[in-house]
Amino acid sequence: MGDITLPSRVKSDYVQFGHALRDSDFLFDPSYRNLNHGSFGTIPSHIRNVMRRYQDQAEAKPDPFIRYTYPQLLDESRTAVATLLGVPTETCVFVSNATMGVNTVLRNIVWNRDGKDEILYFETIYGGCAKTVDYVVEYNRGLVQSRCVPILYPCADDAIVESFEKAVQQVEKEGKRVRLALFDVVSSNPGVRFPFEAITASCKRHGILSLVDGAQGIGMVKLDHLGEVDPDFFVSNCHKWLHVPRGCAVFYVPLRNQGLIRSTVPTSHGFEAAELPGGNKRVNPLPPNEKGYFVNAFQFVGTMDNAPYLCVNDAIKWREEALGGxxxxxxxxxxxxxxxxxxxxxxxxxxxxxxxxxxxxxxxxxxxxxxxxxxxxxxxxxxxxxxxxxxxxxxxxxxxxxxxxxxxxxxxxxxxxxxxxxxxxxxxxxxxxxxxxxxxxxxxxxxxx
Structure with a gap:
């Protein structure tokens, strides 16, 4: 955090939520009422100042900061968010947003050559992710198909699980297999809590890869049991509900599945080809480290302003010390x-x-x-x-x-x-x-x- 200190508050006297907090800590135009936090989020002035300090450090000494200081600060944020989710640090990296995380998974999966694979998703899927599924189906030219599970709201969580199970059975009845299921923590429209834990458990029973879109998730609903839920892939926007600057999302992949994520999107220096002509090996110009392939690949994905990633640790601390946790x-x-x-x-x-x-x-x-x-x-x-x-x-x-x-x-x-x-x-x-x-x-x- 450098020399930027938190607003002066003590734990016995947490600030009251409401307009006084809005006026003292946030950056809104006085005439504007933000009733749509769920789309883009926002940050307090304190986190804005922290982000700008990181940006200033990058401009003061670009190479030392980007090559050496940034990875250390990034690790601190990875540790902080992993602790919040109840998972190991080496399973968490950052991407720009949840759609990027979903794209990363779907573009890395190698589909079976027999053309029997299917992607299962629910009617309430986020539009951008639905189009990603459409693209993957189109690009792979018959290797994989998609299927939508209808939902009739309002209904009990058990009814959703039952609909999922019936869809899986129908796929199997047709002589195909559900290779991957994509579902939400909290869906976008309508914005309702989804029984992602139960669907993940169902995926495990059927040998299906679970891809959890937690775009609306971290900072809003309880997720400190993610390690126990144990999905195959999980992504959640930190810039929506965790008071982190846009755009930043945590991308969780358990150790058992990190080998499936061969490349970031876009591919950058962290990628290592399985085989190159003449046995050549491409040089990675970044400082060497002892981190695993997965973490190292996501540490640098082209030049961009990754200051929001570094603010995750600070945002979690602000929420704990200023807002009560x-x-x-x-x-x-x-x-x-x-x-x-x-x-x-x-x-x-x-x-x-x-x-x-x-x-x-x-x-x-x-x-x-x-x-x-x-x-x-x-x-x-x-x-x-x-x-x-x-x-x-x-x-x-x-x-x-x-x-x-x-x-x-x-x-x-x-x-x-x-x-x-x-x-x-x-x-x-x-x-x-x-x-x-x-x-x-x-x-x-x-x-x-």
Whole structure:
């Protein structure tokens, strides 16, 4: 951390979450209410200052810092995040974002030559990852296919596991094999907690590689049991919920699978070809080290500003010493999201997306139905226009943003709880969404196109 010190707070008097914290520690425009933390995250001014100090060190002495100091600081962040996840340090590296981690896995898997491999994913897959699956299927020209597992929300976690098991059985019935399953910790739209532990266990029973997309994960839900869950691959954005600068994601690969990850994306100096003409060996110009192939490969992947990676250790420390630690943050945010979601639903006269067990809402995001008839809008062919109108109106007239989407025939709004918000923000958001929806019903969106 250098000579940058944490804000002056003592453990017996943790700061209260809410607007006072927003005004003292965060960088928002005073007129803006950030109700969409789940998309891009944000950082406190303290972590911004830490990041800039790392950047200044890199500019002061580029070669000494990048070649020697940076790897040492990177190891400190790797150790900090590994401790948070409950896994060995040598199983954790950093990539720029969760999509990069998913790409890294899918582009490294060697598919069987008999063409019977399948990738299984759920209906709620993140769009960028769905397109990655599409590309992998297209690029490998018949070696691998993909299959979507439908989900009918709301439902119990057991129903999701049952749907997965049935899909696996169907694949096997057709004489094929599920080689890899891709699933979330918390899905994006809708933003609900997914039973990734149970699906991982199912993968183990069937000999399927599990790729867990925790884009919405670390810093929001309990993940210190990751070593016990033991997925084959796991990636989670640190810049969303861990207060780390964009873009930074932890990429976890247990030792048993590191041999499957032959190359980073893009390939760089850490790659070692199995065989080169004439027995030649390409030179790695970076300082030698005793780290394993996997860790060494991800230590340097081309020249870019990796200062966010170095801030992970500092962000975890800030959250512990200034905010009270991971348990307090998780519990407070989940409580805020649940109570806030009810306030929004009350204002809209609708309901929150959840199951009877309450497991779907066990995160820091809430999904509330909008009072719009999706079928009527679809019948008029106005879905895209309505979506654009709602988002632009929220940003331009109300100085906020709420993720709005259509899922299973209904319009929904996804809102994020965060340490700089209060329940009053959710009550306000409910009123705003009601006003905007009323304007949609009156056809105002047609005049804006």
């Amino acid at each position: 991971e348990v307090r943050i998780r519990e407070e945010l989940m409580k805020m999201a649940r109570e806030g979601g009810k306030l929004v639903a009350e204002a809209l006269g609708t309901e929150v997306l959840d199951n009877e067990e309450g497991t779907m809402s066990a995160s820091a995001m809430t999904n509330v139905a909008l009072p719009l008839l999706a079928e009527d809008i679809k019948a008029n062919g106005d879905g895209a226009a309505v979506h654009s109108y709602i988002l632009s109106t929220l940003m331009e007239e109300y100085q906020t943003f709420v993720a709005v989407f259509v899922f299973q025939g209904r319009w929904w709004a996804r809102l994020s709880a965060q340490v700089y918000l209060e329940l009053e923000d959710f009550k306000w958001a409910g009123g705003v969404l009601k006003e905007v929806c009323d304007r949609v019903v009156k056809g105002e969106y047609k005049r804006s196109t």
